[in-house]
Amino acid sequence: MAKLIYSPIASADGYVEDKEGKFDWAAPDDEVHAFVNDLERPIGTHLYGRRMYETMVFWETVNTGGDQAAVSRDFAQIWRAAEKIVYSRTLQTPSSGRTRIERDFDPAAIRRLKESSARDISVGGAELAGEAIAAGLVDEVHLFLVPVIVGGGKRALPDDVRARLDLLAERDFRSGVVHLHYGLRV
Numbered sequence: 001m002a003k004l005i006y007s008p009i010a011s012a013d014g015y016v017e018d019k020e021g022k023f024d025w026a027a028p029d030d031e032v033h034a035f036v037n038d039l040e041r042p043i044g045t046h047l048y049g050r051r052m053y054e055t056m057v058f059w060e061t062v063n064t065g066g067d068q069a070a071v072s073r074d075f076a077q078i079w080r081a082a083e084k085i086v087y088s089r090t091l092q093t094p095s096s097g098r099t100r101i102e103r104d105f106d107p108a109a110i111r112r113l114k115e116s117s118a119r120d121i122s123v124g125g126a127e128l129a130g131e132a133i134a135a136g137l138v139d140e141v142h143l144f145l146v147p148v149i150v151g152g153g154k155r156a157l158p159d160d161v162r163a164r165l166d167l168l169a170e171r172d173f174r175s176g177v178v179h180l181h182y183g184l185r186v
């Protein structure tokens with residue numbers, strides 16, 4: 001059975017975007033980017049909220065020429081090869097390959113997808129992932145904490161959910177980013 005995995009990059013106070021809707025402070029350097037690439041490589045299907053999809057679809061058309069950083073070229077290839085399901089009540093047409101739109105996030109359908117998938121599944125951004133966590137669907141969280149306090153914005157983890165976290169692995173990076181890999185027991 002496939003696992004459902006949420007991997008937010010958040011400020012130290014737990015936000016994926018600040019009050020101005022910015023997240024430039026979360027941009028990974030090459031070391032973190034390469035680590036993220038290795039986490040994404042085995043993922044077969046990404047479940048995206050519409051807002052996260054609109055950020056990530058950049059990778060569909062980004063220049064992958066030899067003048068680009070190796071980590072960026074690698075990530076673009078990983079992203080293009082994976083299946084994507086975008087959850088949205090407003091988006092009419094996907095602007096990437098291997099992508100379909102769903103109008104409702106149906107936990108029973110996700111359970112069936114987990115049962116039938118040979119490869120693990122990811123979920124993002126924060127709003128959609130929060131729904132998945134609340135529904136007890138998320139098995140693991142890779143929490144990347146960036147050494148910055150932004151004081152408010154969009155929380156990486158949902159309100160009104162209680163869960164136990166089992167620390168499976170941890171790593172720190174030269175930039176001061178810390179990676180915490182948790183198993184989730186809702």
Ligand SMILES: NC(=O)c1ccc[n+]([C@@H]2O[C@H](COP(=O)([O-])OP(=O)(O)OC[C@H]3O[C@@H](n4cnc5c(N)ncnc54)[C@H](OP(=O)(O)O)[C@@H]3O)[C@@H](O)[C@H]2O)c1
Pocket residue numbers: 008009010015016017021022023026027048049050051052053055087088089090091102103104105124125126127128129131154
């Ligand atoms: N920290 C970082 O490294 C980083 C990286 C990338 C992005 N970000 C930020 O994170 C944001 C994405 O997270 P988010 O929490 O704002 O949004 P999100 O979860 O990606 O998307 C929310 C949207 O998903 C759709 N949706 C959610 N639940 C649904 C349901 N049950 N059924 C159908 N559709 C559903 C709705 O789209 P419709 O409105 O179309 O119905 C909703 O407006 C980005 O906009 C960006 O600002 C941060």
